[in-house]
Amino acid sequence: MSVNQNHYNSDFTADSELTKQFESKLKHEKEFKLIALQNSDGKISVYIQNKTSDTISISHQDYKIYILQEAMDEKGIWKPIEYWEGSDCGNSFGEIKIEPNGIIETKSTKYNGDFKTKIRFKLNENNKVYYSNAIEGNINLNKLIMPTDFSFIWPLEIIRNIDKKTPMELQKKVVFLEPNGMEEFNQFLKNSLRNGN
Structure with missing residues (x-):
């Protein structure tokens, strides 16, 4: 198990291809929608969209969004493979504003190992939990040890x-x-x- 090391990408701008992935005819009751995608730089991008009609803020600590990776174990049960490490510095905390339908990106570690599984991301914002889609991944089984x-x-x-x-x-x-x-x-x-x- 590892500490989460995601980092918000302040230079990111969503292109039309990504925006289409967020489009859905299904009614979406939650404020945020997450999409996880593996990319060519060896990281996993987690895109977070504001699904409301208002500009809202998402919290960060040292520009890390409050997300963690989870993986399916051998029995198909989702378990955390990362934990959150807090900060005692008051200057660490802030907010990132997201316009209506706006999308931000944070990049997270892509793990390797012999165990093929599914990976998803969990976001906690204002005491509400949001999950990304599941993607294929590989980890070492010791990542699942609590x-x-x-x-x-x-x-x-x-x-x-x-x-x-x-x-x-x-x-x-x-x-x-x-x-x-x-x-x-x-x-x-x-x-x-x-x-x-």
Whole structure:
């Protein structure tokens, strides 16, 4: 399992071919639509479209969009193969504005390995989860091994300073970008500090 290393491409402009891929006669209730495509530079491009009639913003941390890769295991179950690493620097956080029907691009790592599978991307924005299409990929099976502890990652390391370990289920919610994961962690931290634990 690896930390996600996607990076927003500020120079990207969608061409007509890509725009056609986003066109659909199906009603789309969600704010964002994601399309993942492998490209010739050895990366995977994840295109994110604003499906609303308003200009909206998407959050970033050091120009990384809040996305992770997931892969199907041997039983066909989607599992994360990346985790999110937080930052404790206030200057790391910002927003990228997307016009109505506008499309942005972020590029992510393409993994290699002996296990042929399907890959998709998960976006968490405003405590809502969005998934991309699935694409063919190869990984090493050790990417699917779940660590027994994520407390070495900020912001979970703060807990070491107050001698109270963050429960593993809460760690997973934070590092796997589950809805309300950070809110639950912040409440846990406040309670721990208040109780002096």
